[in-house]
Amino acid sequence: ILTQTLTLVVHFCLVFQDSAGQFFSSGHTNNWAVLVCTSRFWFNYRHVANTLSVYRSVKRLGIPDSHIVLMLADDMACNHRNPKPATVFSHKNMELNVYGDDVEVDYRGYEVTVENFLRVLTGRLPPSTPRSKRLLSDDRSNILIYLTGHGGNGFLKFQDSEEISNVELADAFEQMWQKRRYNELLFIIDTCQGASMYERFYSPNLMALASSQVGEDSLSHQPDLAIGVHLMDRYTFYLLEFLEDIHPASKTNMNDLFKVCPKSQCVSTPGHRTDLFLRDPGSVLITDFFGSVRKIEITMETINLTDPIKQMEENSGNDVQTENNTYVDQLPVSEIIHQKPKQRDWHPPDGFILGLWTLILLVFFKTYGVKHLKHVF
Amino acid sequence: YDILRGKLAALSIAAMVILVGVPLWWKTTQTYRAWLPVAQINELAKLQLQLSADVEVVFARGTATPEQQKKVPVTQTQDEDHAVDEDTTLRYRHETRYRTATVMEEDALKQPTAAEADLSLHRLSESPCGSLVIYVIPESSSLLPENVNVYIGQRRTALLRIGAQMKVGKTLKQLLAHLEPRVKQILQVMSFSHNDITAALSDRVRFSPDNKESIADSMRAFKSSPGYEITFSLLNPDPKSHRLHWDIEGAVQTYIQPLLTKLSPVANFSLDSQILYYAMLGVNPRYDSSRSAYILNADSLAHVINPVEARLGSNAASSNPVLNFLLYVPDAHHSPLYIHDHKKREVQTNAFHSPRWGGIMVYNVNGFYQTGTNFPVDVNINMAKVMGVFLAQLRLLLGVQSTAPPSSFQVAPCGSSGLADWELDRLMWSRSVENVATATTTITSLAQLLDQIGNIVINDNIAQQVSSAVTSLQLAVAELEVGNLGFALQYSKEAILASEKAFFDPSLLHLLYFPDDQKFAIYIPLFLPMCVPILLSLLKIVSEVRQRRREKQAKKD
Numbered sequence: 034i035l036t037q038t039l040t041l042v043v044h045f046c047l048v049f050q051d052s053a054g055q056f057f058s059s060g061h062t063n064n065w066a067v068l069v070c071t072s073r074f075w076f077n078y079r080h081v082a083n084t085l086s087v088y089r090s091v092k093r094l095g096i097p098d099s100h101i102v103l104m105l106a107d108d109m110a111c112n113h114r115n116p117k118p119a120t121v122f123s124h125k126n127m128e129l130n131v132y133g134d135d136v137e138v139d140y141r142g143y144e145v146t147v148e149n150f151l152r153v154l155t156g157r158l159p160p161s162t163p164r165s166k167r168l169l170s171d172d173r174s175n176i177l178i179y180l181t182g183h184g185g186n187g188f189l190k191f192q193d194s195e196e197i198s199n200v201e202l203a204d205a206f207e208q209m210w211q212k213r214r215y216n217e218l219l220f221i222i223d224t225c226q227g228a229s230m231y232e233r234f235y236s237p238n239l240m241a242l243a244s245s246q247v248g249e250d251s252l253s254h255q256p257d258l259a260i261g262v263h264l265m266d267r268y269t270f271y272l273l274e275f276l277e278d279i280h281p282a283s284k285t286n287m288n289d290l291f292k293v294c295p296k297s298q299c300v301s302t303p304g305h306r307t308d309l310f311l312r313d314p315g316s317v318l319i320t321d322f323f324g325s326v327r328k329i330e331i332t333m334e335t336i337n338l339t340d341p342i343k344q345m346e347e348n349s350g351n352d353v354q355t356e357n358n359t360y361v362d363q364l365p366v367s368e369i370i371h372q373k374p375k376q377r378d379w380h381p382p383d384g385f386i387l388g389l390w391t392l393i394l395l396v397f398f399k400t401y402g403v404k405h406l407k408h409v410f
Numbered sequence: 411y412d413i414l415r416g417k418l419a420a421l422s423i424a425a426m427v428i429l430v431g432v433p434l435w436w437k438t439t440q441t442y443r444a445w446l447p448v449a450q451i452n453e454l455a456k457l458q459l460q461l462s463a464d465v466e467v468v469f470a471r472g473t474a475t476p477e478q479q480k481k482v483p484v485t486q487t488q489d490e491d492h493a494v495d496e497d498t499t500l501r502y503r504h505e506t507r508y509r510t511a512t513v514m515e516e517d518a519l520k521q522p523t524a525a526e527a528d529l530s531l532h533r534l535s536e537s538p539c540g541s542l543v544i545y546v547i548p549e550s551s552s553l554l555p556e557n558v559n560v561y562i563g564q565r566r567t568a569l570l571r572i573g574a575q576m577k578v579g580k581t582l583k584q585l586l587a588h589l590e591p592r593v594k595q596i597l598q599v600m601s602f603s604h605n606d607i608t609a610a611l612s613d614r615v616r617f618s619p620d621n622k623e624s625i626a627d628s629m630r631a632f633k634s635s636p637g638y639e640i641t642f643s644l645l646n647p648d649p650k651s652h653r654l655h656w657d658i659e660g661a662v663q664t665y666i667q668p669l670l671t672k673l674s675p676v677a678n679f680s681l682d683s684q685i686l687y688y689a690m691l692g693v694n695p696r697y698d699s700s701r702s703a704y705i706l707n708a709d710s711l712a713h714v715i716n717p718v719e720a721r722l723g724s725n726a727a728s729s730n731p732v733l734n735f736l737l738y739v740p741d742a743h744h745s746p747l748y749i750h751d752h753k754k755r756e757v758q759t760n761a762f763h764s765p766r767w768g769g770i771m772v773y774n775v776n777g778f779y780q781t782g783t784n785f786p787v788d789v790n791i792n793m794a795k796v797m798g799v800f801l802a803q804l805r806l807l808l809g810v811q812s813t814a815p816p817s818s819f820q821v822a823p824c825g826s827s828g829l830a831d832w833e834l835d836r837l838m839w840s841r842s843v844e845n846v847a848t849a850t851t852t853i854t855s856l857a858q859l860l861d862q863i864g865n866i867v868i869n870d871n872i873a874q875q876v877s878s879a880v881t882s883l884q885l886a887v888a889e890l891e892v893g894n895l896g897f898a899l900q901y902s903k904e905a906i907l908a909s910e911k912a913f914f915d916p917s918l919l920h921l922l923y924f925p926d927d928q929k930f931a932i933y934i935p936l937f938l939p940m941c942v943p944i945l946l947s948l949l950k951i952v953s954e955v956r957q958r959r960r961e962k963q964a965k966k967d
Contacts, residue, residue: 062629062766095716099724148919157916169729171633172612173766204863211855212913281713329711330630331751332761332769332806335798340826342660342793390940393423397943400416 061175061216064325065168066091066101069150071182071191073107078262079253081109082123083181083223083269085131090276091177094324102153102168104140106192116260123265123273139166147197154205156214172213177322181269184224186247203233210236219322223268225250228304240310242290244268245301252300267299281324287314420947427944441865444873450880451857454850457614460501461839462893463601464541467593470511470519472548473572478582483509492604498614500607504597508586511545519545524553525822528563537566540835540895542600544568544593559818560596565831568596599815600832602839610844614851630765631809634844635677636907637730642683643722647690648741652775653786658683661793665801668827672834675899676841684723691738692717695747704747711762714770733807734768735800745776761799769803771796801828810837838899845902846886852909853879872912879908
């Protein structure tokens, strides 16, 4: 029986792989990008510059703003410590200003939280969220996700006060997969010990790159003496250099991307993970994720329309009626003033636990007497 | 006595902690999870769909002999079973009813052309949604031209010409056997076909289709959605030369609105339009001196859309998919502008479309004025021509088009509404199946997710949405079985809305991942100091009792 079940399991795995392989032989029709910078404070200037450089490359290669969700946890361009206001430079000697006048930040400042990030990925946003803050991908979307900030073994720090773990991220991707919210997904992370963040992925069609392995730190590239902080991280610096050579029609593939920033330049060892990806990385173009190349079909048919255009009736004048419109009565003033606070969940009062075991200890002291305490312990 | 009192105190505290404290702690740290109909959801995971269609085959005079006519009316049922994968099975059922034509139908068939016959047949009776009527006409009939054997009308009728009596056979059985493959061929075109249905099931199962066309088909049409937004944009890069006038309101009312009204059971549509000035194409066209015109070849078309898309707005209030239709009037220096396909031939429509995005048409206006006139020139755009192209693209993008019919078929052009009734039926079938497939996957994966992650709170409204989704799904499958296409589509739409609402409810966010070591770290400082005295005093009591018993034993001995 054991061998029978084993063969059945093997057969099932083969069948699954077979159907999954056929599953992804088709392509994508649109591209999305989710670019997140998770750290705030002026000395983390380089993380914002990282994210903005990737944003710039992605826009240059064709993905429109409506398909990019950009999350920056702090504002460096208008930071009061910025000696060159309204700019974010990515190269020393201020060669390249990545902030420009065409940057659309969708989540800014304190809106960049673990909760909002997971909501964007899984699509569980409140109904009042505007289009620009949503990831409206479908089963034929290729998504690029770029995270940068401070991280550790298995987590990434958001805003200095909370963290996202690699298990949560893997679960979020699995929920995206269950709802077919992506066709293929490229995950790039530039933090210390970044490779730990993609260890736990288990959904199909994910490719991941990280700037350093577990136990290594990602280092920053170069400080600018005029601005006073480090401008970029090494991995993203060399990634940006690589991407500057890509144009919308180029045929460079992922194997070249894996070679970006070797140990000699980066000091840390970049890593990648392609076992969940069903196509061969050598056949995946960079522009499949970073750019947005549309598929085109020529329209061969037309419909012969012979009816003349109906003239719109001239009764638009009659439709104008005067109505007395008033604002809907808002909450009257008296109600606002006397509003009771919202019912929150009941929690036991704060001192409860403390009081509880104080009580217990008191009872024991009383019954056994202090000198007998040594018998208890 | 004191010792006894102490022991009683210790015992009673221990009892209170265990009997009251532990259940209280358990209850208050439990997450609220409303009941979900898990058994029914698991049942739905195994999808067994049955699609039924009613077909009527009517024998006109001259096609059936009197002996054969005596035996009709007769009804046959054909079932076709397909197992798509281990969880999904399909069954196609066609109930075919054979009868002879009535006198009025015979009169209608005496019309000079097939189109007029179709019209008068339609006036006689209207077939319900999802059914078909095939009129069998004799070889001698003049309704169809020589090489055409089948005429497919605008509504739900088809005309089939069969061979002479001698070839067909004497008995009714032979006649029916002869007709069966022909009828099946017609059904492949006019009713649901296996390719379409399996393409609609792509959410549950995806195949590598046999041909590239099916891949392109499934990628081109928008996925089923409760609403769509259609935006018409006029791009005028050269307002100094051309002053363009387009009667978009009238054109939309006359040409597009009938199609959208006909499609209203499938989805809601909202329309808007805009004019963009100084919007250039991102590509430089080549000048071809042999034609003295500018050429855009097929390879550069792919790069046209992205620069333009940044300037197209979209309705921020809704998350519905957007279909963009752009009308580009080239500037005076680059007129006329023609599009060439991959084989370097000029494209008749001068338009192209992008899957799941929309379409672009290039409209040349240099023919409307002579060189040397005073710029800017007023140009009235011929909306009928423009809307003809846009309507064709709209049909493709909504998934109306299907594979080309066999060569001996003649398909009537779709009427003023842009959509034939049988095309609407096909769309409704594939949409219903797609909705049912998507809703079942959503519900089953939601149930699986909620099962796996024990920490998510399930509110009452989510449970209610899930229950209503399950009920609607069951109703939709039942209606499909019976063949009520309209109701099936409606229930499937309700099922999709409810399941999406439940799956994407903002309260289902899984932020409650607590690794075990963190759980220990939280509870130990709270409970350990409390439990240690209790445990130790209990142990002391137990050891005292045991000692006393040993003493008693010793005393006895």
